[in-house]
Amino acid sequence: MRIGILGCGAIARNHVAALRATAGVEVFAVADTVPRRAHAFAAEYGIPHAYADAEPMLARGLDAVTVCTPHGAHEAGVLAAARHGVHVLCEKPIALDVAQANRMIAAAGAAGIRLGVIFQRRFWPAAARIRAAIDDGRLGPPICGGVVARFNRDADYYAEPWRGSRATEGGGVLMTQAIHHIDLLQWYMGRARRVTGRCATLVHQGLIDVEDTAGALVEFASGAIATVQAGTTFRPGRGARVWVADAAGRVAGVTEFPEGVGSAGPVPEGSGDLPLAAVHEHLAPFHAMQVADFVAALREDREPAVTGRDAVRSLEIVEAVYTSSRTGTTVVLE
Ligand SMILES: NC(=O)c1ccc[n+]([C@@H]2O[C@H](COP(=O)([O-])OP(=O)(O)OC[C@H]3O[C@@H](n4cnc5c(N)ncnc54)[C@H](O)[C@@H]3O)[C@@H](O)[C@H]2O)c1
Incomplete structure (x- = not known):
């Protein structure tokens, strides 16, 4: 399963570790609006592809993407994933406000993709x-x-x-x-x-x-x-x-x-x-459990442990x- 990461900041490091700990998953690409961050991150972790935008990354034919951007960019990331029919696991909080979150849930539903939200x-x-x-x-x-x-x-x-x-x-x-x-x-x-x-x-x-x-x-x-x-x-x-x-x-x-x-x-x-960094390290095993659940949900064609609807509450x-x-x-x- 090919998975991409949108946003190459602090928490994205947990996502790489968690995805790599999940059998059958390849961290295929990353994207960050600051291109040098995307390239440095890809080089550090040996990730094959780095982009300056979500669109070209999603067009590569990913199975799923994890959204690790600041809150204000969560909606755009999830809507882009929905347009490309790519399943998406978004960091918390789901969005800046409930109106954005509801648009994200509706777009995922209409596209038939799974939307999970991290609450590890x-x-x-x-x-x-x-x-x-x-x-x-x-x-x-x-x-x-x-x-x-x-x-x-x-x-x-x-x-x-x-x-x-x-x-x-x-x-x-x-x-x-x-x-x-x-x-x-x-x-x-x-x-x-x-x-x-x-x-x-x-x-x-x-x-x-x-x-x-x-x-x-x-x-x-x-x-x-x-x-x-x-x-x-x-x-x-x-x-x-x-x-x-x-x-x-x-x-x-x-x-x-x-x-x-x-x-x-x-x-x-x-x-x-x-x-x-130490806080994130302590949380990493539980991040990994939620990422593994998300991947299992895709394979088993079921809802992930925390859906968009759960996260909006x-x-x-x-x-x-x-x-x-x-x-x-x-x-x-x-
Ligand atoms: N689950 C947790 O315990 C936990 C812990 C920390 C952060 N987070 C969440 O993770 C998300 C990111 O936090 P962080 O601390 O990693 O932030 P950060 O500032 O370290 O990293 C964010 C990255 O996203 C990039 N970016 C900004 N806009 C973008 C866009 N439109 N497209 C692509 N990339 C973009 C930035 O250049 C930056 O590299 C937030 O939602 C935050 O709340 C969750």
């Missing part, structure tokens, strides 16, 4: 066990839950021009970091119905035009209630926790500490800060927090 924290054993416990009844349907995500991001991180900008990143800590944990929360709790939230830029003013601090109340279709607290202002970062509880009072949770490492334990005190919550914060109202999701 679902493959942490501690996270998967909670979903399995709900499925087999050891944990009842959650009636309450929450996300606490306390990360550290600084000027070096935001030096990459697309980061920290509403136009190209779509949001801040909710859109880029806590969306992983919000995805887990809604995976356990079901469809969100009403969202009340507040966002602010309290530390990184002048550096970013998106939120570094957010709080939200999320009410689910089931009647369950959860809270979300997230920030990129913690020095050092303190990791993250997602928890749910059922009507019998049983509690289950997954901890991320240090960043990139998932476990069932409580959040320890102490520095959780690792260089981002966390984005709906994030977008609703932004709308609620802007308007001072509670947002009701359809």
Whole structure:
């Protein structure tokens, strides 16, 4: 199976490793709008073809492409793949906003291609066990839950021009970091119905035009209630926790500490800060599991573990927090 990679930045390195760990897959081509990045990446990894655009790469007759571009370019990448009839695995968040995401899902459906979205924290054993416990009844349907995500991001991180900008990143800590944990929360709790939230830029003013601090109340279709607290202002970062509880009072949770490492334990005190390359290295095995699932889904002609429709759910919550914060109202999701 010939697979291409669109966008040759930090996370694309995980994609190369994951694809190469999957039997029968060849990383056939890469493309990046900065051509020297595409060529350097291809040379470093011994990838046969490098392009400056998605179109010529997709025209080479790929079976699938993975989209590793900044958020604002996800839609164009997925629509291009759909035009070429090429299956696509897109990085999180699926898009800048729900309208874009819905266009991507519709285009994939019309073209008959599979659309998967990376949320590799679902493959942490501690996270998967909670979903399995709900499925087999050891944990009842959650009636309450929450996300606490306390990360550290600084000027070096935001030096990459697309980061920290509403136009190209779509949001801040909710859109880029806590969306992983919000995805887990809604995976356990079901469809969100009403969202009340507040966002602010309290530390990184002048550096970013998106939120570094957010709080939200999320009410689910089931009647369950959860809270979300997230920030990129913690020095050092303190990791993250997602928890749910059922009507019998049983509690289950997954901890991320240090960043990139998932476990069932409580959040320890102490520095959780690792260089981002090390965070990505910790996440690599779970990235690989999701990539392997995507390839298996193509071979077995089934949906991947996380579809476009699954991925839009966390984005709906994030977008609703932004709308609620802007308007001072509670947002009701359809
Ligand atoms: N799953 C995870 O844990 C995880 C971790 C980090 C990043 N990500 C996601 O991966 C994506 C990329 O993040 P990153 O940190 O690798 O970014 P990055 O800035 O390191 O790399 C992005 C690359 O895309 C290229 N690019 C920009 N626009 C393009 C276009 N239209 N076509 C082709 N290439 C284009 C850039 O030149 C750059 O080389 C984002 O969606 C991000 O949220 C996911």
